Amino acid sequence: MGFSKTIHSALKASLKKDAKNPKSSSLGLVHYSHVPDLKTIDPKFKGSGVDSKVKGRDTSHPHSFFYRDNTDPEEIVVSRAPYRYTGQIDTEKNKLYDLGSDPQKLIARAKSRNQGVLDMDLVHEEVKNSGHAGFFNSNHPNLKNVVAMYGPVDVSIDSKYKKTEDMEKNTLRNIGAGLAIAGALATGTPEKADAPTVPKTKISQAATKTPTAPKATAEPKAATPKFGDEYSTKRMLHTIAQVESSGGRNINHAPVNSPMHRGNRAYGQYGLMPVTIKDTIKAHGDLKSKHGKALALDGQDFHNYMKRNPELGETVAERHVQRLERQFGQDPSKIGYAWFQGIRGTHDAIKQKKDIENHWHVKKIRDAYKRGNK
Amino acid sequence: MDIKQSDIDTVESAGVLDGQDVKLIRLRGGLWMAISKTANSIKEKVLSVGSHPAIVKFNVKKQFPNFQMAMYKSEVFANEPEVEDHSHFLSEDLLKSGYELYSLQDNNSIEFQISKNGIKEVSVASFIMEDSLFVNKTEVKPEFSRALAGAALEKTLPNGIKKIKIQK
Numbered sequence: 001m002g003f004s005k006t007i008h009s010a011l012k013a014s015l016k017k018d019a020k021n022p023k024s025s026s027l028g029l030v031h032y033s034h035v036p037d038l039k040t041i042d043p044k045f046k047g048s049g050v051d052s053k054v055k056g057r058d059t060s061h062p063h064s065f066f067y068r069d070n071t072d073p074e075e076i077v078v079s080r081a082p083y084r085y086t087g088q089i090d091t092e093k094n095k096l097y098d099l100g101s102d103p104q105k106l107i108a109r110a111k112s113r114n115q116g117v118l119d120m121d122l123v124h125e126e127v128k129n130s131g132h133a134g135f136f137n138s139n140h141p142n143l144k145n146v147v148a149m150y151g152p153v154d155v156s157i158d159s160k161y162k163k164t165e166d167m168e169k170n171t172l173r174n175i176g177a178g179l180a181i182a183g184a185l186a187t188g189t190p191e192k193a194d195a196p197t198v199p200k201t202k203i204s205q206a207a208t209k210t211p212t213a214p215k216a217t218a219e220p221k222a223a224t225p226k227f228g229d230e231y232s233t234k235r236m237l238h239t240i241a242q243v244e245s246s247g248g249r250n251i252n253h254a255p256v257n258s259p260m261h262r263g264n265r266a267y268g269q270y271g272l273m274p275v276t277i278k279d280t281i282k283a284h285g286d287l288k289s290k291h292g293k294a295l296a297l298d299g300q301d302f303h304n305y306m307k308r309n310p311e312l313g314e315t316v317a318e319r320h321v322q323r324l325e326r327q328f329g330q331d332p333s334k335i336g337y338a339w340f341q342g343i344r345g346t347h348d349a350i351k352q353k354k355d356i357e358n359h360w361h362v363k364k365i366r367d368a369y370k371r372g373n374k
Numbered sequence: 375m376d377i378k379q380s381d382i383d384t385v386e387s388a389g390v391l392d393g394q395d396v397k398l399i400r401l402r403g404g405l406w407m408a409i410s411k412t413a414n415s416i417k418e419k420v421l422s423v424g425s426h427p428a429i430v431k432f433n434v435k436k437q438f439p440n441f442q443m444a445m446y447k448s449e450v451f452a453n454e455p456e457v458e459d460h461s462h463f464l465s466e467d468l469l470k471s472g473y474e475l476y477s478l479q480d481n482n483s484i485e486f487q488i489s490k491n492g493i494k495e496v497s498v499a500s501f502i503m504e505d506s507l508f509v510n511k512t513e514v515k516p517e518f519s520r521a522l523a524g525a526a527l528e529k530t531l532p533n534g535i536k537k538i539k540i541q542k
Contacts (some may be wrong), residue, residue: 293531296528296531300465300466301462301463301524302462304461304462304463304464305462308459308461308462
């Protein structure tokens with residue numbers, strides 16, 4: 001057959017032989033959009049459609065996202081897209097690279113070019129230079145079925161597909177949680193990549209074609225402000241600063257002796273741990289290009305760097321709160337818990353039905369929030 | 375800060391900030407400063423001081439992202455070097471005392487400068503050849519050695535340098 005060795009078996013299953021040309025292999029792709037009458041899905045318009053939140057992720061290697069045909073799309077994407085487009089690619093001519101198994105060690109090579117730090121731009125460069133037209137991640141927990149293409153793909157509209165009002169309403173308020181495929185594909189860990197952890201609705205193939213199926217059963221609960229006044233990121237940040245450092249007055253944080261933090265101290269008025277700051281820098285192209293060298297710093301050097309770049313602390317705190325909002329909604333309790341216990345710890349706590357509301361840190365957050373810090 | 379005309383060695387344009395000209399002044403003592411009028415003041419304000427015009431402009435840009443540097447090169451320094459701040463490697467005490475550490479890279483030559491309140495105290499020359507950074511051996515106070523080593527190491531990252539060698 002001559003399939004590219006890099007094509008994962010999951011993809012192979014969906015390859016169909018072209019009857020006229022048995023040597024060619026075609027892969028059906030599906031793209032959702034709010035733009036009508038598209039003939040081509042072109043990566044140069046990345047971030048202008050359903051995935052508008054991807055816009056901020058600057059890359060010099062733009063790529064468009066597709067779902068493999070006959071697989072479940074994400075509800076967050078479907079809910080915002082009135083149009084469904086289908087296309088085919090010839091995987092003999094357009095080889096796809098599996099970032100999950102990384103058979104040619106391209107990720108390792110990209111890392112070695114950047115002092116061991118993963119830079120997705122370098123990974124894209126390696127993937128493209130090794131003759132691949134796109135990529136997927138067979139190791140991703142939820143998005144194995146996503147394929148990214150560096151070049152334009154010809155498509156035709158699925159005329160049977162129509163979006164209903166239900167779908168439109170559904171999850172619009174959770175736009176922030178949507179489509180973080182780029183980072184998720186890269187790392188395979190949704191948490192690191194801001195991938196949505198919105199409960200995934202099983203949408204049957206029929207449902208994706210007929211518009212009535214995606215009911216609100218899996219709709220994430222609307223994040224309702226609990227404390228009267230309207231929620232805002234600014235207010236949440238102010239609340240965190242009050243709890244962590246009395247509004248910036250006590251910023252000499254004690255060392256944290258957990259295995260993860262290894263005696264490191266939190267930084268600044270928001271009490272951000274170095275590992276969180278570094279993760280946030282890594283996850284945002286603009287921060288990484290400007291402050292990438294902070295990733296190699298530790299201890300006092302790292303704190304000095306933060307002090308000399310005060311705008312970085314503010315930006316990181318804001319981006320981190322926004323990330324938590326995407327994960328947990330505009331819920332001060334959960335955000336407060338996640339600020340202290342991390343995203344994974346909070347998801348675990350929710351899963352294990354822990355009493356988050358009565359956690360001492362959450363109580364402090366809620367009290368500070370109630371005091372009407374604006 | 376009141377500057378008398380007799381203190382000024384040279385004046386040139388550094389760029390524009392919010393529609394106001396930013397001037398780069400070299401004082402007779404060797405200190406460089408960027409000054410500009412702010413929107414609501416008649417008097418010019420010092421935006422940044424440093425031991426090298428490129429460092430001064432680097433810090434104005436960092437402080438005021440709207441600052442647009444003059445397109446033409448400095449008349450004094452025909453080739454404007456690339457500036458990188460490595461001051462985070464200095465101890466807290468040195469930082470509090472006004473010390474800063476920058477590197478100025480002009481193609482393959484890199485100068486590491488330690489200054490105190492904008493006045494140059496230490497200069498270490500180095501150059502890149504193939505995959506090595508050759509650092510000229512310079513007598514420096516022990517309290518600066520760690521920071522200089524950190525700065526040299528940090529310069530290896532973007533330049534693909536594998537070895538640092540000290541030249542006698």
